[in-house]
Amino acid sequence: MLNIALVFKMFWRELRAQKKRMFLTILGIIWGTMSITMLLAFGDGLRSQLNKNQKGMGEGIMIIWGGQTSMPYKGLPRGRPIRFEKDVVDFLKKRIPEIEMIGGEYTRWGQSVANKNKMFNRMVNGVYPEYETMRNMIPEMGGRFINQLDLDLKRRVVFLGNELADDLFGAKTPREEIVGQSIEINGMKFTVIGVLKKKMQMGMYSGPDWNRAVIPATTFHSIYGHRYYHNLVVKPHDVNRTEFVEGRMIEELSGKYKFNPEDESTIHVWNFIENVKTFNNVMLGMQIFFGLIGGLTLLVAGVGVANIMYVAVKERTTEIGIKMALGAKRFQVMAQFMLEALLIAFIGGAIGILLSVIITKTLGALEFDNEALQWLGKPNISTTIAIVTASILGMIGIVSGFFPSRKAASVNPVESLRYE
Amino acid sequence: MNNTMIYMKDIIKFYNTGTVKVKALKGIDLDIKGGEFVSIVGPSGSGKSTLMNIAGCLDVPTGGEYILDGESVENLEPNELAEIRNKKVGFVFQNFNLLSYATAFENVELPLVFANIPAKKRRERAAELLDRVGLGDRMDHRPNELSGGEMQRVAIARSLANKPRLILADEPTGNLDSKSGGGIIDLFEELWNAGSTILMITHDQTIAKRTNRVVKLKDGLIVSSLENGNGNH
Numbered sequence A: 001m002l003n004i005a006l007v008f009k010m011f012w013r014e015l016r017a018q019k020k021r022m023f024l025t026i027l028g029i030i031w032g033t034m035s036i037t038m039l040l041a042f043g044d045g046l047r048s049q050l051n052k053n054q055k056g057m058g059e060g061i062m063i064i065w066g067g068q069t070s071m072p073y074k075g076l077p078r079g080r081p082i083r084f085e086k087d088v089v090d091f092l093k094k095r096i097p098e099i100e101m102i103g104g105e106y107t108r109w110g111q112s113v114a115n116k117n118k119m120f121n122r123m124v125n126g127v128y129p130e131y132e133t134m135r136n137m138i139p140e141m142g143g144r145f146i147n148q149l150d151l152d153l154k155r156r157v158v159f160l161g162n163e164l165a166d167d168l169f170g171a172k173t174p175r176e177e178i179v180g181q182s183i184e185i186n187g188m189k190f191t192v193i194g195v196l197k198k199k200m201q202m203g204m205y206s207g208p209d210w211n212r213a214v215i216p217a218t219t220f221h222s223i224y225g226h227r228y229y230h231n232l233v234v235k236p237h238d239v240n241r242t243e244f245v246e247g248r249m250i251e252e253l254s255g256k257y258k259f260n261p262e263d264e265s266t267i268h269v270w271n272f273i274e275n276v277k278t279f280n281n282v283m284l285g286m287q288i289f290f291g292l293i294g295g296l297t298l299l300v301a302g303v304g305v306a307n308i309m310y311v312a313v314k315e316r317t318t319e320i321g322i323k324m325a326l327g328a329k330r331f332q333v334m335a336q337f338m339l340e341a342l343l344i345a346f347i348g349g350a351i352g353i354l355l356s357v358i359i360t361k362t363l364g365a366l367e368f369d370n371e372a373l374q375w376l377g378k379p380n381i382s383t384t385i386a387i388v389t390a391s392i393l394g395m396i397g398i399v400s401g402f403f404p405s406r407k408a409a410s411v412n413p414v415e416s417l418r419y420e
Numbered sequence B: 001m002n003n004t005m006i007y008m009k010d011i012i013k014f015y016n017t018g019t020v021k022v023k024a025l026k027g028i029d030l031d032i033k034g035g036e037f038v039s040i041v042g043p044s045g046s047g048k049s050t051l052m053n054i055a056g057c058l059d060v061p062t063g064g065e066y067i068l069d070g071e072s073v074e075n076l077e078p079n080e081l082a083e084i085r086n087k088k089v090g091f092v093f094q095n096f097n098l099l100s101y102a103t104a105f106e107n108v109e110l111p112l113v114f115a116n117i118p119a120k121k122r123r124e125r126a127a128e129l130l131d132r133v134g135l136g137d138r139m140d141h142r143p144n145e146l147s148g149g150e151m152q153r154v155a156i157a158r159s160l161a162n163k164p165r166l167i168l169a170d171e172p173t174g175n176l177d178s179k180s181g182g183g184i185i186d187l188f189e190e191l192w193n194a195g196s197t198i199l200m201i202t203h204d205q206t207i208a209k210r211t212n213r214v215v216k217l218k219d220g221l222i223v224s225s226l227e228n229g230n231g232n233h
């Protein structure tokens, strides 16, 4: 078949004979391999981080605010504010069966939240129990979120954002010990029932969840006397039908509050699902873009490999002729060049993957305090990525080796051995 | 041993070199029996090497009939011709044509590699052949560490690797001084005595005299074929 030791000997000789070309080509393969591997690794990391962050805000939800009319409608003037009263929740739920959960949210900024002599100005929300699921307000062990009984009894209980809890009680105090303690909101005593479990949150409105003090909607209403919700939070049954639900809500609300459904300033909807889709598309676009760059680099490198092998074939016609005279079959002549091309791809690829692993491992071991870097997530070289990269490299080796080796097999032995 | 090894009938070979058509062989009739040691002589350009390449299936004739060891080689695929070169023929060239980066041992091993002989048997055979040509202590030397005569011995050992029926030598002593050249001819004589069929191109009359027949070529035709009367078989 083949003498592998000889194949390597020949390759080693070729490596030295075409030093510069080999160096540049291998560098190209390293670069291309790294850009593809790192790209896929970062893409993976970013995607999983994105999923986590998305969950921080809540999954498959929309946030709705009332605005102001900008067109006259059925004899009513423009400039009318549209505000959501308590009854709108049941109204929408009854009219639109595609809605799974809906809840109003009262908001008031700049409230003094105090534990003994530590006092902070923070936002206070009045909410319903559904808020826990919809907005992913998961309590730390030992605590709980607001429940129906709290609402019915208008209890003075509070669920604290984790950073607010740190501010009030110090970051070192165990969360279990915070639960049951009393704090003061605007001088009124509230009992802490839970602390938000730390989460990444992509996108926010009003303010970050970790800085909120959340109390039962009924308690909020009795203290502050708000007539209107600041916003609604809606979760459709089917994530794929959010746009439909959005349209239906505007339809129903325009009937209830008498405004032109075409009037875009009346209702503001933050369709979080659509946002994520757009973001994903941008991500995908970027991945394709960088993937193409990496792919093109590898393509150029592949041409480099082919070039090296063409030169090798040209300079080794005598060797090829000798092998043919000794009875080498076509594939035995070709194998030498195929293997050498694969070896070049393998060397470049191995170095490229090694460097990528070192980089991702180093990044993975670092702990970032920086917010922006946390969004990036941790790059991760999965088995899939390794297989994809290896196959691309294998393909390059095979293709760039094939044509030169075919040329080798077509060498005329008589010509190549003619002795002048 | 009186079977026909080479049977050629009206072999012609033309080369198309752009504008002119070179008629290297113009109708060769040749009959060589098994166990013969034939030398081919003739002026430069008379077609000796062309004839030898066709005899070894390294080249194909433009016309005519060629039967090697009872087998017609007409219309064979390149891989089938490679198989014949590998198993039935052993080439020895004027300029040795050894792989420069391979050791003597690896050079001798090469035809065995192409024949898919298992590694263990291959090594035994290569060592045995190098011993036979007197280079048992030079196995790991590369060609540039060997003298011309030694290189040609390696080439002969290599040509014998797969126990070929026919040995073809194109001016094997052309690059050697008379002393080491004489040693090479001794070696061929030994092989002949052991039963090999050998076809050898030479310019040297004294060497030609040591073979049992001298075939003379001129302008692509055989002009004479004379027995030396020293046939030992």
Ligand SMILES: Nc1ncnc2c1ncn2[C@@H]1O[C@H](COP(=O)(O)OP(=O)(O)OP(=O)(O)O)[C@@H](O)[C@H]1O
Binding pocket: A414, A415, B015, B016, B017, B022, B023, B024, B042, B043, B044, B045, B046, B047, B048, B049, B050, B051
């Ligand atoms: N591949 C080729 N293309 C064109 N012409 C060729 C080719 N090979 C041989 N010839 C021509 O064919 C003729 C015979 O060549 P060949 O090599 O057989 O001669 P030779 O008898 O071996 O000569 P020498 O003693 O110099 O080796 C010469 O005229 C040569 O130029």
Ligand SMILES: [Mg+2]
Binding pocket: B048, B049, B050, B170
């Ligand atoms: Mg010649």
